[in-house]
Amino acid sequence: MRLSRGFLPTLKENPAEAQIASHRLMLRAGLIRQTAAGIYAWLPAGLRVLRNIAQIVREEQDAIGAQEVLMPTLQPAELWRRSGRYEAYGPEMLRLTDRHERDLLYGPTNEEMITDLFGQSVRSYRELPQVLYQIHWKFRDEVRPRFGVMRGREFLMKDAYSFDTDPEAAVATYRRMLLAYLRTFQRLGVAAIPMVADAGPIGGNHSHEFIILAPTGESGVFYDGGLEEQDWLSSEIDLADREALAGFFTRVTSLYAATDEKHDEAAWAEVPADRRREGRGIEVGHIFYFGTKYTESMGISVSGADGAPFHPEMGSYGIGVSRLAGAIIEASHDEAGIIWPDAVAPYKAAILNLKPGDAGCDALCERLYGASPDALLLDDRSERAGVKFNDADLMGHPWQVIVGPRGAAAGRVELKRRATGERVELSPEEALERIGLPAVGGPGGHAA
Known part of the structure; x- marks a missing residue:
């Protein structure tokens, strides 16, 4: 799912009626x-x-x-x-x-x-x-x-x-x-x-x-x-x-x-x-x-x-x-x-594109997303990086794949484990393997 097209209406403030x-x-x-x-x-x-x-x-x-x-x-x-x-x-x-x-x-x-x-x-x-x-x-x-x-x-x-x-x-x-x-x-x-x-x-x-x-x-x-x-x-x-x-x-x-x-x-x-x-x-x-x-x-x-x-x-x-x-x-x-357990999370991971419009970021995000569009949430919104990090933590995806211009130019991504906060820099293939998804294909990606 592309977050720019998704029906995922998050709220910034705590609803007054919610007690727990x-x-x-x-x-x-x-x-x-x-x-x-x-x-x-x-x-x-x-x-x-x-x-x-x-x-x-x-x-x-x-x-x-x-x-x-x-x-x-x-x-x-x-x-x-x-x-x-x-x-x-x-x-x-x-x-x-x-x-x-x-x-x-x-x-x-x-x-x-x-x-x-x-x-x-x-x-x-x-x-x-x-x-x-x-x-x-x-x-x-x-x-x-x-x-x-x-x-x-x-x-x-x-x-x-x-x-x-x-x-x-x-x-x-x-x-x-x-x-x-x-x-x-x-x-x-x-x-x-x-x-x-x-x-x-x-x-x-x-x-x-x-x-x-x-x-x-x-x-x-x-x-x-x-x-x-x-x-x-x-x-x-x-x-x-x-x-x-x-x-x-x-x-x-x-x-x-x-x-x-x-x-x-x-x-x-x-x-x-x-x-x-x-x-x-x-x-x-x-x-x-x-x-x-x-x-x-x-x-x-x-x-x-x-x-x-x-x-x-x-x-x-x-x-x-x-x-x-x-x-x-x-x-x-x-x-x-x-913090969703892997087995019940709505998506296995969120891909955070930190600079939509950057050719390198867009291409790498598309390659990652193409590996398993149904299991991944691609945050392709034109929002600040802080908003994307906050929403990814709020929604509780077990993994976050963070793609920025510098990493994309080097063919690297940052993988964050939501439960522990641990971050590690990996190749796209290594990140997907860690998440439990198939490796990415060519640079063409997925157009859906």
Whole structure:
């Protein structure tokens, strides 16, 4: 993207309505704009971040055998009356009536709908297990929406639902999902700690929430530093081996981790002093195993091996995709702006042309940009160098490729790493290799 043509409306001043860093920086960096209380439009750079997060979530769900579906945002109230949750859910549910006087709701979650869809299609234990997921918009009518996308009313969420034959199989699915979540957050470049949690209105026997460490988090957290030392991406756990899954689960859950609401001072005292970690955190994921709560209340059964009907065991598993965009910023920013992890940044690097109109600068910038126009942002605006540096820091591109007249004449660029501030002079080819992009071609560049 050429910044001179892009829809990236940055702000110099902090918006008065923004109370926390992520809200302030998302508005200033041109990622979002508010359209109503707790409801946001995602502008091009923000949408790229959402898609990058969603793709990593999708890949890790697919890796454990989950299948993607897409359910409507509007749901018949009758489904929720069958489960008994329609009246019990409370005022956060947005209820409406269509022109035929049918009661509908804007889905805050999808246990009822997925259970009904499952019941329409699956008849036998031979068709189990099933894990279905979607990445879709939801709505919860928060009484006081605040903190931007961190506590909005409309939000993008990954919600998955599992159906199993018995509790043992259901717990194995739960453990697979917990591993998938740990790998997801590690790929996103954030430290997320699994903590035992209350099931809340979803219900259930097992529940873990995943907390990203951030100084501005809403919850106090206490955890064993051993959880920071695990490399979940390199762990070669056979997902079909229940014994291996059980061992993994025991290893994770045996290390102390709790929010302030569930903190146990006696258990905390047993953690070695050099491994005790305290801080603040933001919930970005929550998983539940709740047995037959929904299949039983909604009258969904399948035939067992002996021919007798039984209610499948269920679990549900959520990740806040849009909330993650804000949480990552809360965990990774400085006074100058956002510091995006490489995996979720809207662009891998910004090319800063410090003197547009200079033949050498223009030619070298075009060569660099031609290497990967979709992954790079070319700042070709007729602005002062200071403005370009400030905007690049604000937007948080992982790398900045700085092209000035003197360097261009020598065939050199300056490469800055946003996270550390480190600068090094390199050839264009070396800079692109460091960023992880293909080498540039000839001097002709890319004309788009």
